[in-house]
Amino acid sequence: MKEKPLHRRKLLFTFLAALAVCLLIIVPIVIVYVTKNSAALPVTYATLQAEIDRPDVSIYYIPHQDDDAIAFSLSIAHDLANNVPIQVHLISDGANHALQQIMATGLYHCEWHNTNHSFPLDDQDISRIRTQEFLASMAALNVPPDKIHLMNLHDYQTPAAWTADLYNQLKNSVKEQILTNHAQYPNALHHCSSGYYDFDGPRNPVHLACWDAATEITNANLMKADQFAFYRTYVFYQPPSHRWSQMTMNFSQFIPQHQLSVEAYQAYDPGNGQYALGMHSVPILMNNTIVDGIIYLDFLNNTFPNNITVS
Numbered sequence: 122m123k124e125k126p127l128h129r130r131k132l133l134f135t136f137l138a139a140l141a142v143c144l145l146i147i148v149p150i151v152i153v154y155v156t157k158n159s160a161a162l163p164v165t166y167a168t169l170q171a172e173i174d175r176p177d178v179s180i181y182y183i184p185h186q187d188d189d190a191i192a193f194s195l196s197i198a199h200d201l202a203n204n205v206p207i208q209v210h211l212i213s214d215g216a217n218h219a220l221q222q223i224m225a226t227g228l229y230h231c232e233w234h235n236t237n238h239s240f241p242l243d244d245q246d247i248s249r250i251r252t253q254e255f256l257a258s259m260a261a262l263n264v265p266p267d268k269i270h271l272m273n274l275h276d277y278q279t280p281a282a283w284t285a286d287l288y289n290q291l292k293n294s295v296k297e298q299i300l301t302n303h304a305q306y307p308n309a310l311h312h313c314s315s316g317y318y319d320f321d322g323p324r325n326p327v328h329l330a331c332w333d334a335a336t337e338i339t340n341a342n343l344m345k346a347d348q349f350a351f352y353r354t355y356v357f358y359q360p361p362s363h364r365w366s367q368m369t370m371n372f373s374q375f376i377p378q379h380q381l382s383v384e385a386y387q388a389y390d391p392g393n394g395q396y397a398l399g400m401h402s403v404p405i406l407m408n409n410t411i412v413d414g415i416i417y418l419d420f421l422n423n424t425f426p427n428n429i430t431v432s
C-alpha cells in the first residue's frame with residue numbers, strides 16, 4: 122500500500138485530535154442537559170410497566186383508612202410477593218363526622234344491619250377505630266409494622282372547611298414526606314392516589330394532595346415523572362365495563378390478599394369494638410372493588426393513549 126504524504130497524515134492526526142477534544146467537551150454537556158431535563162421528558166408506557174412490575178422500592182401514600190383496601194392492596198400484595206421493600210404512609214387522621222353521625226345518632230338507616238345505629242362513638246372514637254381497621258388491613262397483607270407510618274394529618278372533610286391555606290399545609294406536608302423518602306430511597310416508586318383524574322363530585326383534597334405535591338416536585342426537577350404512579354379509588358363506583366384510567370394492570374393473582382384487606386373493614390363485632398366503619402362509610406366501593414384484580418393507574422406527563430390494559 123502506498124504511504125500517505127507526511128503532511129496529509131499530520132492533517133488527519135490534527136483533525137482526529139480536534140474531534141476527540143470536541144467530543145470530550147460536548148458529550149458531558151449533552152449528558153448534563155439530558156439528565157437535568159429528563160423530568161420534563163414524557164414518561165413512556167414501557168418504562169411505567171417495568172416500574173410498576175418491579176420497583177426497587179415501593180412507597181405508598183394512602184389518603185384515608187379504607188383507600189388501601191379499595192385501591193392499593195393488590196399492588197402492595199404484588200410488591201411483598203416479589204420481595205420489593207415497601208413503606209406505607211397513611212395521610213389522614215381518619216376524622217369523619219358524617220360517619221360518626223351514621224354510627225351514633227340513630228338518625229340513619231343501615232341497610233346492611235336493617236337498623237338505625239346509635240353506638241356511643243364520638244369523633245375521636247371514629248378516627249381511632251378507622252385507624253385500627255387500617256392497621257388490621259396492613260396486618261392482613263403482611264406489611265411489617267415498622268414499615269407503616271401514620272402521618273395523622275387532619276381531614277377537614279367538607280369543601281367549605283378546606284380553606285386554601287389548610288390545603289396548602291396538607292399538600293406541603295405530603296410533599297416534604299415524598300422528598301424525605303426520595304432522599305433515603307432515590308430509586309423508589311411513589312404510589313399516590315389519582316386525585317386529579319379520580320373524583321366523585323368535588324376533588325377530595327386528601328386524594329389530590331399527593332398529585333399536586335408530585336406535580337410541584339417534578340416541575341422543579343427534583344424527581345422524575347416516572348417515579349410516581351397514581352391509583353384510582355372512586356372509579357370503583359362504576360361497573361367494570363365503565364371503569365377506565367390511563368393504564369390498567371392485572372394483578373388478579375393477588376385477589377385473595379385483596380379480599381383479606383377488604384374484610385378488615387367489614388369486621389363487625391360491636392361488643393368487641395369492631396364496627397366495620399369502612400363498610401359503613403363506603404359500602405359500594407368496598408363491595409365493588411373486588412371483581413377482576415385490575416388496578417387503575419394514571420401518571421404525570423405521559424404519552425400513551427388512555428385505557429391500556431397490561432396483563
Ligand SMILES: [Zn+2]
Nearest residue numbers: 231233234401
Ligand atoms: Zn350497620
